[in-house]
Amino acid sequence: MELIFLLEQVVNGLLVGGYYLLIALGLSLIFSLGGIVNLAHGAFYALGAYLAVELTKHAGFGGAVVISPLIVGMLGVLFERILLRRFYSADPILSLLLTFGLAMVAEQLIRMIWGASPLQSSIPAALKGQVVVGDFLYSKYRLLMLAVVFAVLTGIWLLLNKTAFGRVVRAGVQRPDMVAVLGIRLQPYMTTIVVLGVGLAALAGVLFAPISGVHPAMGAEIMTAAFVVVVIGGLGSFWGVVIAAALVGVVRGVTIHFYPPAGEASMYLLMVLVLMFRPRGLLGERIERFE
Numbered sequence: 497m498e499l500i501f502l503l504e505q506v507v508n509g510l511l512v513g514g515y516y517l518l519i520a521l522g523l524s525l526i527f528s529l530g531g532i533v534n535l536a537h538g539a540f541y542a543l544g545a546y547l548a549v550e551l552t553k554h555a556g557f558g559g560a561v562v563i564s565p566l567i568v569g570m571l572g573v574l575f576e577r578i579l580l581r582r583f584y585s586a587d588p589i590l591s592l593l594l595t596f597g598l599a600m601v602a603e604q605l606i607r608m609i610w611g612a613s614p615l616q617s618s619i620p621a622a623l624k625g626q627v628v629v630g631d632f633l634y635s636k637y638r639l640l641m642l643a644v645v646f647a648v649l650t651g652i653w654l655l656l657n658k659t660a661f662g663r664v665v666r667a668g669v670q671r672p673d674m675v676a677v678l679g680i681r682l683q684p685y686m687t688t689i690v691v692l693g694v695g696l697a698a699l700a701g702v703l704f705a706p707i708s709g710v711h712p713a714m715g716a717e718i719m720t721a722a723f724v725v726v727v728i729g730g731l732g733s734f735w736g737v738v739i740a741a742a743l744v745g746v747v748r749g750v751t752i753h754f755y756p757p758a759g760e761a762s763m764y765l766l767m768v769l770v771l772m773f774r775p776r777g778l779l780g781e782r783i784e785r786f787e
Contacts, residue, residue: 504634505753506746511638513745514645515708517738518700519718520725521652522693524737527726528669530584530686536575536595537697537722538715539602544568544698545705545714546606549615557620561702568698569691576690581683599715606712617705641703648696649738656734665689724763728770730780739778 523537544564551560579598583591623637656662668675668682675682701714708714721744729740744763752759770778 505749507634507642508638509746509749510742511642511645511745512748513741513743514642515700515704516718516721516725516744517645517741518648518696518703519722520729520737520741521734522696523722524726524729524731524733525665525689526693528731529665529682529689530580531588531591532580532583532595533588533592534580534595534693535592535719536598536602537694538717538719539599540568540572540694540715541697541701541718542606542710542712542715543571543602544701545617545710546610546615546701547698548702548705549617549710552617561699564702565695565698569695572691572694573687575694576687580686580690584683584686599719603712603715610712612712614709614711617710619706637706644699644703648699652692652696653734661685661688721763724767726777728767728777730774730777733777733779736777736779 519537519541523534526532526534526537547564547567548557548560551563555563579594580591583594619637623640625636627634627636627639656665664675664680664682665685668680668685700718725737725740725744728744729736729738744766747762747766748759751762774780
């Protein structure tokens with residue numbers, strides 16, 4: 497039974513890792529291509545969760561899973577064109593201050609619109625219950641979330657590695673000067689990356705709202721863990737972020753199993769250990785910014 501319980505903690509860790517991955521992957525892509533440290537990323541995550549609560553009342557949970565990330569993605573277009581585009585060639589500290597301020601404004605707007613009290617978000621009735629495999633018991637809803645994360649991960653990998661769009665993005669991360677020489681403008685690609693990144697954050701908010709709860713500060717709370725994943729994985733590396741998210745989730749889950757008080761601290765210790773031997777992260781690459 498002890499082994500089964502430990503296995504459950506590992507699977508829970510992978511689920512938490514998938515949760516971090518949906519947020520950290522967009523965060524990493526936005527920085528890798530545009531050089532923007534987007535501290536407002538958590539605000540899109542929170543907005544996705546709040547919109548899901550409202551949309552579930554009218555379109556059901558399935559409708560909220562689809563519609564909420566689309567709405568947040570459209571807001572991402574405005575976010576990139578009106579705000580971020582001004583700072584691609586500026587000092588990175590300016591974009592950091594801008595997005596930090598935007599995150600604070602977004603949190604207060606959420607409080608004004610929905611109030612300061614947490615909102616109720618429940619698991620759909622059809623997804624309640626357990627899956628039983630021998631002595632192993634696990635939530636149907638959590639298994640569904642793992643499947644969704646895996647499907648999204650596969651889709652993003654195919655987009656970045658098997659399409660012309662992905663080839664330009666990867667070239668823009670590594671050699672933006674060469675992309676410019678070829679006459680390719682990276683700004684339209686950056687808009688798509690921002691839409692994709694904030695849409696993934698909103699999807700994480702929708703999926704994990706029934707587990708983590710919906711409250712105004714949820715965006716600020718998740719950003720620390722997301723940055724830890726990005727730092728451990730290494731900027732500019734798709735698989736680095738994936739591996740880091742899985743590592744952080746599993747290490748956290750196993751630590752909680754053996755010594756619960758150290759659960760949160762374990763991911764910061766992991767980050768310190770990785771940076772001691774790999775300052776660029778596990779699979780970090782040298783990145784140039786486009787002008």
